Amino acid sequence: METKNPIQVSERIFHTIECLAASGPMGLQELSTELELNKSTVHRILNSLICMDYVRQDPETSKYSLSFKFCRISTQILSQNNMVDLAKPYLKQLAEQSGEIVHLVQLDGMNAVYIDKVESARNTVRLVSMVGKSIPLYCSGVGKAMLAEMPDEKIQYIWEHSDIRRLTEYTVTDFAQLEALIKDIRKNGYAMDNEENELGVRCIAVSLKSFSGKPSYAISISAPKDRMSDERIEELKEMILATKEQIFKEVGGY
Structure with a gap:
C-alpha cells in the first residue's frame, strides 16, 4: 500500500498558503497552475485549510483567500516576542565580544529610553546608566541612528519640537550640522556620540526596526573615550553591524 510523504504534504500546504498570501484571492485553476499541481490535489489542500478556518472561499467569485486567523496568530506571536526578549541574547553576545556595555533603547517621542543594558565582566571601569532613563535624540548615538532612518521632514519636525541644549562642548546645536551627520550615518550605516x-x-x-518596519529601537556600545579610539571604533563597527543583521533576521526581515 502506497503511503503519502508527510513532508511533501506539509510542503504543498505551506506553498499554497504562501501563494495566497503573496497573490491575494485566486481561483482553483490559477492556484493549480501557480503551484504546478493538479486541480484535485489543490482542491483537497484547500478543503483541509477551509475546515481548519485558515482559508475561505468567496461564494460569488469562488476564489480562495486566507482568513483572518493568520492575523490572530501573528498578533499572538508578536505579543510573546517583544524586542527586549528577542534582542537579549544578541546584546549579551555583543557585550562579551566587545568587552563594553551595550544598551537597547526605544523611541519615545523626541527622546530615546533605555529599556535594557548588558555589562561585560571584562572591564572594571563601568559607566553609570539606568534602564528607564530618557535621552534626547539629537545628541545621542542611538537617537541619531534612529533619526537617520526617518524622512527628512520628520527629522526637522523632531528638531523643531526638541529642547535643544548644549549638554557638553561637543553637543550639536545647529540643524545644518545635524543634517550633515545624518548624511554620514546613512552612508556608513552607524551613528556616533x-x-x-x-x-x-x-x-x-545602529538602529533596529520594529516588527512593523519602523525605526523604533537602537543598540549601542558605550565606553570611556580612552577605550574608544578611532581604530577601536572600526573594530566595534563590524561587531555592531553584524549584531544588527542577526536581529534583523530574527525579527523576520521586517
Missing part, C-alpha cells in the same frame, strides 16, 4: 551627551564617553550605535 562623540562626547555630545556626556563628557568622556563615546558610543557607536
Whole structure:
C-alpha cells in the first residue's frame, strides 16, 4: 500500500498558503497552475485549510483567500516576542565580544529610553546608566541612528519640537550640522556620540526596526573615550553591524 510523504504534504500546504498570501484571492485553476499541481490535489489542500478556518472561499467569485486567523496568530506571536526578549541574547553576545556595555533603547517621542543594558565582566571601569532613563535624540548615538532612518521632514519636525541644549562642548546645536551627520550615518550605516551627551564617553550605535518596519529601537556600545579610539571604533563597527543583521533576521526581515 502506497503511503503519502508527510513532508511533501506539509510542503504543498505551506506553498499554497504562501501563494495566497503573496497573490491575494485566486481561483482553483490559477492556484493549480501557480503551484504546478493538479486541480484535485489543490482542491483537497484547500478543503483541509477551509475546515481548519485558515482559508475561505468567496461564494460569488469562488476564489480562495486566507482568513483572518493568520492575523490572530501573528498578533499572538508578536505579543510573546517583544524586542527586549528577542534582542537579549544578541546584546549579551555583543557585550562579551566587545568587552563594553551595550544598551537597547526605544523611541519615545523626541527622546530615546533605555529599556535594557548588558555589562561585560571584562572591564572594571563601568559607566553609570539606568534602564528607564530618557535621552534626547539629537545628541545621542542611538537617537541619531534612529533619526537617520526617518524622512527628512520628520527629522526637522523632531528638531523643531526638541529642547535643544548644549549638554557638553561637543553637543550639536545647529540643524545644518545635524543634517550633515545624518548624511554620514546613512552612508556608513552607524551613528556616533562623540562626547555630545556626556563628557568622556563615546558610543557607536545602529538602529533596529520594529516588527512593523519602523525605526523604533537602537543598540549601542558605550565606553570611556580612552577605550574608544578611532581604530577601536572600526573594530566595534563590524561587531555592531553584524549584531544588527542577526536581529534583523530574527525579527523576520521586517
